[in-house]
Amino acid sequence: MELLWWTLSLLLMLAGLAGTVVPFIPGTALILTGAVIHRWALGPETGAGWGTLAGLAFLMILSQIVDFLGGAAGAKYFGATRWGAIGGILGGIVGLFFGLPGLILGPLAGVLIGELLGGQGVLPATRSTWGTLLGTGAAMIARIGIAFVMVGWFLLAVLP
Numbered sequence: 001m002e003l004l005w006w007t008l009s010l011l012l013m014l015a016g017l018a019g020t021v022v023p024f025i026p027g028t029a030l031i032l033t034g035a036v037i038h039r040w041a042l043g044p045e046t047g048a049g050w051g052t053l054a055g056l057a058f059l060m061i062l063s064q065i066v067d068f069l070g071g072a073a074g075a076k077y078f079g080a081t082r083w084g085a086i087g088g089i090l091g092g093i094v095g096l097f098f099g100l101p102g103l104i105l106g107p108l109a110g111v112l113i114g115e116l117l118g119g120q121g122v123l124p125a126t127r128s129t130w131g132t133l134l135g136t137g138a139a140m141i142a143r144i145g146i147a148f149v150m151v152g153w154f155l156l157a158v159l160p
Contacts, residue, residue, distance in 0.1 A: 005041035009034040013151050020063075020147045021140060023103045028060040028143070031150045038158065052157040056150050063146045066139050074135015075111060080128035087114015088132060108132055 012034030019027030035056050039047035048056075075084060091110015095102035111132045115125030 002042060002046075005038060008041075009038040012037065013154070017144075017147050017151065020143045023100060027147055028063040028150060031147060031154070032056045032060045035150075035154050038154075046158065048154055048157045052153060055153060059146050059150050059153075063143050066142045066146070070139020070142070071107065071132045071136040074131040074133070074138065075128050076131070077135070078127045078131025079124060080111060080131060081115060081118050081120065083118025083120070084111045084115040084125070084128045084132075087111050087117070090114070107136070 013031050015025065016027045016030030016032075016034065019025030019030055021027075032053075035048050035053060039049075039053060041047070071088065072085065075088065080088075087110035088107045089110065091106040091108065091113070092103070093106075094110070095104070095106015098106065108129050112125050112129045115128050116122070120128070
């Protein structure tokens with residue numbers, strides 16, 4: 001039975017690692033869920049301790065904050081206006097209906113269109129869009145790093 005719980009926990013963590021780059025899969029939340037299930041099923045003797053679970057929960061929250069602020073910070077750094085921010089949000093919503101390409105291109109197109117509608121020229125609007133792309137990419141890299149730290153922390157905590 002122990003093998004079943006180990007397998008389930010590790011599969012959730014692998015799915016979580018994939019979820020850091022695949023949309024609609026809550027990557028770090030799955031990693032934390034795997035650790036909690038491991039603790040619940042195997043008990044405090046062989047499962048992760050409360051300190052480890054608290055640390056993983058903190059890292060999961062940090063990952064969500066980084067994800068939420070990444071694109072916005074990049075856009076703001078490169079001079080995006082409120083019009084660009086609104087366009088990015090609307091582009092993200094519209095992009096949901098077009099699968100993976102829409103999720104990537106929707107916010108970028110939204111920022112560009114929003115900046116142009118807000119009176120910015122082509123060059124400043126393009127610069128804001130570039131900032132959104134860089135910020136989103138940096139956030140994705142940070143999420144991947146956080147996810148690997150979470151899995152590593154868990155394994156160090158539970159392996160003899």
